[in-house]
Every structure is written in structure tokens, then in C-alpha cells.
Amino acid sequence: MSKEEQSIPPLDTLRSKLPENHEAHAELDALHAEMSKDRPSAHAIRGLVQALHRWPELEATLTIWWNAPNTQHFIEDLTHIGL
Secondary structure, eight states, X not given: OOHHHHTSOOHHHHHHTSOTTOTHHHHHHHHHXXXXXXXXXXXXXXXXXXXXXXXXXXXXXXHHHHHSHHHXXXXXXXXXXXX
């Protein structure tokens, strides 16, 4: 598994914590779309993650993923190469 694959948020786990019609599903879709781009934006990813933190149902899982070394290295790499 590549570093990029390891840094992908646990979308299934996050979605399972939400009711079916919860508005955070759209925000999770946006995060997934941004991270799947050929040139993802570290700034956009940070903003989406920050927005998702307002949902208590997601906060613990999101924080664990965001603070993981692989995720932080991925974001750092994006920042340093200017993507």
C-alpha cells in the first residue's frame, strides 16, 4: 500500500457514524474528491477536515486519521512540492 493510499480517510467508518441523509456526507464526498485529484490542495484538504470537525459523530475518528504520521507526511509532501 502506497503512502497516498495509507493517508486516505476512513470514509466507510466515518459514513457509518452518520444518519443516511446527514449533510456531512457531502463534505466527506468533497474531501474524497480533493484527495483523489491528480494535484490535491493541502489548503483545501485542511479546510475540509476543519469543517468536518464540527460534527461530534466524526471528531474522534477524524482526529485519529488526521494526526496519523502517514496523513501528516502526505499533507507535508503536498505543501513542499507546491501542489
